Amino acid sequence: MTATVASHRKPRQHPLASLTGGGSRSARTARTAATLALAGAAPTFGLAQAAGAPLTPDFDAAGQAAHRLTPAQVKDRVDALYQEAEVATQSYNGAKESADTAREELSRLQDEAARRTGKLNAARTELGALAAGQYRSGGVDPTVRLLLSADPQRYLDGAAVLERTGSHQATAVAGYARRLGSVRQVRQRAEDTVERLADTEAQLKKHRVTVVHKLGAAEQLLSRLTAEQRQRMTARDGARSTRGGRTDQGGGHGGGLLGRLPGVAGAAAAQAPNPRAARAVSFAYSALGKPYVWGATGPAGYDCSGLTQAAWKAGGVALPRTTYTQISSGPRVARSQLAPGDLVFFYSGISHVGIYVGDGRMIHAPHPGAPVRIAPIDQMPFAAATRPA
Secondary structure, three states, X not given: OOOEEOOOOOOOOOOOHHHHOOHHHHHHHHHHHHHHHHHOOOOOOOHHHHHHOOOOHHHHHHHHHHHHOOHHHHHHHHHHHHHHHHHHHHHHHHHHHHHHHHHHXXXXXXXXXXXXXXXXXXXXXXHHHHHHHHHHHOOOOHHHHHHHOOOHHHHHHHHHHHHHHHHHHHHHHHHHHHHHHHXXXXXXXXXXXXXXXXHHHHHHHHHHHHHHHHHHHHXXXXXXXXXXXXXXXXHHHHHHHOOOOOOOOOOOOOHHHHHHHHHHHHHHHHOOOOHHHHHXXXXXXXXXXXXXXXXXXXXXXXXXXXXXXXXXXXXXXXXXXXXXXXXXXXXXXXXXXXXXOOEEEEOOOOOEEEEEEEOOEEEEOOEOOEOOEEEEHHHOOEEEEEOOO
């Protein structure tokens, strides 16, 4: 089994060399650019590659001990590794969301700095023109010029004009100083954002490595089993998802539901509390059978929170990216009051989410190797439920 990692477009670099200047700032900007180039795009990993990478002591111990584990023990350990990987996946998703926000903010700040720098240059040009005019007038003390003037009244009339000119010059100087301070503030905010983005990209890399190692450990354990043992394990996992006599699989897995899918989806949507929830439920049914891809938000594949985010986006509601932020996207709902479209969360760390479709069942993206499917909500430790608003 191979887990696919969602690829993300490498962000366009916005060098700050023209803003920061100076040796030390330029060096810092260059280092930041190198960091972003290293971590900016999420590569595609296969678990076979991950298994061959340097692994943690726990991973090595798990692999070495696999020969002595029973198939049931292997399954328990694999399930635990999948859950640990999902925790790291949600951390990755949160860091990715923060990085995207920081990139957008950086782009906006750089555009703003460019606009303000243009105004600053215009003010500098105006000051230069005023200074040149003053130089051409001679800059002689006004009292001396009055005493030497052949026509004092004419000079006094001209002096009034000069006073107004001086006031205009003072205003121009004050405006220049204000614009200079404004440009410096924007540049500093941009530099702070670059540093924050670099830190976030480092977190992305760390969480990505954790996910790949956990999934690699799971694959290595599974590789110790025979094909027959793995088939039995998959069958038991499917049996848990079909409890109650209903098959949960979509996309060619379980023909019982496949033939009835339009009717089942329509009935679930009809029970939704509002049209937006109905559209979210319909979207979730349309995603049945698509692969689990950690870090993905569709349309080819999903992780758990990526699926719920995409479903509710189809309903016209923008959910945040992670399970631990989606849980705050609406009022809490008691388990006995669940309605189709509600988000159901699992584990004490709120690391997994599905979309409730009625009759004690949900649609969710379980883990690598298991497609988007319907499952009973009692399959995992229930934590809470939310009705997006």
